[in-house]
Amino acid sequence: MLRVAIVHDYLRTYGGGERVLEALYEIWPEADVFVATADFSRMGIFAPLFLKMKIRTSWVQKVSVFRRFPLLYRPFLPLVWSSINLSGYNVVISSSGANMAKNINKPKRALHICYCHTPPRFLYGYETENSWFSEASKFFTPLIKLYQKYDYQKSQEVNCFIANSSTVAERIRKHYGRVSIVIHPPIMLPKHRVKKGRVSNYYLVVSRLVKHKHVDLIISAFNQLGWELRVIGTGLDATYLKSIAKKNIIFLDEVTDKQLAHYYAHSKALIIAAKDEDFGLTAVEANSYGIPVIAYASGGLTETVIDGVTGFLFFKHTTGALITALQRLQNYNISAAKCIKNAQKFEKSLFKNKIQDFVLKKLTTKNAKKK
Numbered sequence: 001m002l003r004v005a006i007v008h009d010y011l012r013t014y015g016g017g018e019r020v021l022e023a024l025y026e027i028w029p030e031a032d033v034f035v036a037t038a039d040f041s042r043m044g045i046f047a048p049l050f051l052k053m054k055i056r057t058s059w060v061q062k063v064s065v066f067r068r069f070p071l072l073y074r075p076f077l078p079l080v081w082s083s084i085n086l087s088g089y090n091v092v093i094s095s096s097g098a099n100m101a102k103n104i105n106k107p108k109r110a111l112h113i114c115y116c117h118t119p120p121r122f123l124y125g126y127e128t129e130n131s132w133f134s135e136a137s138k139f140f141t142p143l144i145k146l147y148q149k150y151d152y153q154k155s156q157e158v159n160c161f162i163a164n165s166s167t168v169a170e171r172i173r174k175h176y177g178r179v180s181i182v183i184h185p186p187i188m189l190p191k192h193r194v195k196k197g198r199v200s201n202y203y204l205v206v207s208r209l210v211k212h213k214h215v216d217l218i219i220s221a222f223n224q225l226g227w228e229l230r231v232i233g234t235g236l237d238a239t240y241l242k243s244i245a246k247k248n249i250i251f252l253d254e255v256t257d258k259q260l261a262h263y264y265a266h267s268k269a270l271i272i273a274a275k276d277e278d279f280g281l282t283a284v285e286a287n288s289y290g291i292p293v294i295a296y297a298s299g300g301l302t303e304t305v306i307d308g309v310t311g312f313l314f315f316k317h318t319t320g321a322l323i324t325a326l327q328r329l330q331n332y333n334i335s336a337a338k339c340i341k342n343a344q345k346f347e348k349s350l351f352k353n354k355i356q357d358f359v360l361k362k363l364t365t366k367n368a369k370k371k
Contacts, residue, residue, distance in 0.1 A: 009099030129210030209235030290336030
């Protein structure tokens with residue numbers, strides 16, 4: 001009998017990683033789901049998607065200060081993951097990013113497949129959402145080196161890696177010395193085309209409002225242009241970003257899926273300024289509504305945005321370069337049909353089929369070796 005365990009970093013927000021978890025659970029609805037912590041009160045309208053799952057938390061869940069401030073238990077992550085008992089499962093699928101869910105103790109005969117969103121950004125010098133961490137980390141170099149060694153050792157226990165983009169596949173090769181296959185994360189294509197009606201005049205940002213998303217760069221550009229911008233998302237930098245924005249910039253905070261579909265479909269373009277994005281899910285979502293994307297040319301966004309076809313890339317991380325890209329879009333007709341066709345490559349059913357086929361193939365190979 002196949003017993004599947006899904007291990008995910010934590011449940012606190014709803015982002016690309018949680019979309020992957022949702023899809024994995026749809027493939028294996030009988031699976032048990034293990035997370036370090038779960039705080040459904042912070043997940044708002046998305047909480048019901050995960051409350052139906054068989055969620056099991058670690059000992060960290062019992063420590064209230066750790067639930068409120070997840071960064072505080074990061075030094076204890078080796079203890080967190082080693083405390084999770086996965087005996088009796090013959091397939092373990094980890095959905096691993098900043099919290100290193102892949103670093104569980106794998107049952108001896110089990111198959112462990114890691115879907116890697118990225119090696120932990122805070123360990124390997126990539127920008128993180130905590131603006132103070134980059135400065136503080138230089139004082140903890142010996143500890144970071146120790147954790148890099150731990151992370152590398154645990155990565156060698158994973159049977160197979162799946163990367164969410166070619167960018168992340170290269171990080172896996174660089175930091176773990178492991179080969180991975182790429183299966184892009186899923187999007188849900190619109191079931192019905194939203195009726196556009198009158199063409200709207202606003203541009204759109206859909207993002208967590210945290211440092212490494214660089215929404216401040218976008219605000220700077222629209223402050224200068226005076227064009228209408230709508231910002232969807234919440235995060236640590238929300239108060240600051242609102243304080244620097246002029247009246248042409250409207251913050252919408254959290255919206256429902258139905259509202260998000262409306263804003264996508266009626267916008268002129270989605271704007272992204274993140275550096276070294278692991279994948280860039282929102283770019284594909286925007287394309288699914290026939291909407292072009294203007295994005296900084298780095299990381300996974302170079303895989304999801306086809307320059308001059310589904311949007312435009314800007315190659316200098318400056319307000320001026322973004323403004324030039326915006327003005328370029330004004331004088332260019334991006335095909336909605338080509339945007340939608342690009343998005344269809346990332347459809348949720350394709351993701352599920354690829355994951356299921358890969359796991360079954362690896363199981364078949366593993367079982368054949370036993371005979």
